[in-house]
Amino acid sequence: MNNKNIFVIAKKEANDYLHDSGFLIILSICTVIIFASTYIPASMTTATTVLSSINVKMISQFIPLIGIALGFNTVVKERISGSLNVLLTHPVYRDNIITGKIVGTILVLAFIIVFSVLVSTGAVIIFYGRAVEYMELERIFILTIFTFLYACIYLFISVFISINVKTSSEALIYNIIIWLATCVLFGSLLKTTVFILTEQTSVDSVLIMQLLNLSPIHHYAQAIGGSADYGFGGVNAKAAIYGFFDTRYTLTQIFNEFWVNIVILIITPIILLVATFITFLRKDITL
């Protein structure tokens, strides 16, 4: 693998995003979402920490859209425009292309999330003049990492779809359907399906809790807030430890409690990345 080619392609990919007006829109939307999900709860709550002011539910539902917005057009756009064919006339391999594109997109996604979290929480701290402890900064950092991993899942799904569809609009529709099904409505669809099939209405039934593991939002919600689901009308169950936002427990205790969710949040993007990589290598990407 030629690292120089990868870096050039990644830089070119990032450059395309930075000069696209859509980048500023995505950056602004993400910042506003995180800021709004923090500022308003902070003004209402009597909680004692900045962490408890952050509305993770809101973030968990909208952050996947950022990943989708960055990834849904990555490959299909290049293929339709014919630039992929042009690129392949140069001494670069397919794996260089897909790796460079993914690295560039990940870089932009990471920047958007880090920027949004820093600006939003920083502004809230300035506005309200709260005292911030090191522990809170530590957990805001962890929130940023998990939010990035969570967004990466949808980024790689969108890139995967982008490789396999013929038009951008088709890619966008598939991605929106996946976002609605796995993020927003997964819990309520699951409860309905289980009720129809088994007539179980209990939210903490074993079957529902097992099937919830199929949704990325479940693992994100568990790790950050200790909740089973953050979707609309979802499963309203809460763990004894409220995830990484529960300052009563040390990081070690929380890792021990939610290690499965954390591992899934780390492994899922890797699996999707590998799948995307292989698909791109095997796919006929010419026009």
Next chain:
Amino acid sequence: MIIGVTFCLILASSYASADWSSVCVKNQITGKVVYPGDIVEFPITIEKGYNGTDDSWCTMLVKSKPEGWTAGFYEDNDQITNIFFPEDESDPVDVVLKVKTPQNVSDGIYSIWVDIKPDDGDIISREFAITVDTKAEPNIEIYSSTPGIETRSNDPVKYLLTLENKYDHRITVNLDTIGKSENLSVEFLQEIDDEEFRLKTLSLAANSQYDILMGVKPSINLTDGTYSFKVQAVPENGGNGVSLNLNLIINNNLETEEMLTISQSTSSLVLNPGSSKEIYVTLRNNGDETLTNIDLKVQDVTGITAEVRSFGTIDELEPGESWDTSIEITARADASPGTKDLLMRAVSDDAQSQDGRVEIIVEKSDSGGFIGIGMVVVSILLLIVIVRKFGRR
């Protein structure tokens, strides 16, 4: 109503002026001083004359009276014109001559002549002199065993007043205060069945005395000093009244023997928005009696949340016993910077404590502000680095 100085014109018994009669008439009082509109009463005793074994009777009538006046004879509040004495009974009969003076009568001396006509013997005539004097001193007295009381501002006290009617007639008296400071609120009270009622006018029976409670409440923040005022009792138809000087001494340094006290571990707290601290509060029963249903009440303050760490009320607190609890005080995230006073009070069925006060200073965290600015600055630097590194065409 009769109000005025009553005096006896004739102290000795007066027998019938006739040479012989089957009844005799005795009366000690033949003159009174009244105010216009008063009802004046003259007691008269009538009994059998010389022949005590036979029955006898007499007729009573008002022979002359000033124009516009009304007068009549009464026995046990019933108007009568005749008295019958059965044979072998010689008990005297007490009757009252009641005279109603007109409201518009002018000052002067007026005579009323009455005739008692026996069934046998000569007519007995009596003259009663009524002096109408609007400037006469009333024959009542007001006094207090506690004319001077020391207290603190906003701490009410009660004076015990006694009003004595020295008339041999019922009178109506209006109560009022003179020269009272605006910072004092006064009310006259009467206790009936452990309940207090406000008084304005009193009806006093003849030759009786009446105890009145007068509640005085000084206003909040009244400065130290002696505040004097008069209590006045004015007869209903009279121009003058009697008065009594009372003193209220305000001493805000006065130590009080509170039955229920409240004390807290700190009187001042500094909180950042969103932060909280716990203070400890002790309630103590300093009295001699058990207090029941004690509740700790905490005043609501904007931007501050105070949560008492206990369940409901305390059922009982024995004399000398104390009870500890804690209050978690949280400055809301949107609390504006500044100083706020959190007041708390212990309330039982029988007593309540003075207000406990905790000063809460809400101030924005300097370190938090620096960290927030640092985060924003870092994010902007990151944006610049990314654009410079990857944004060049």
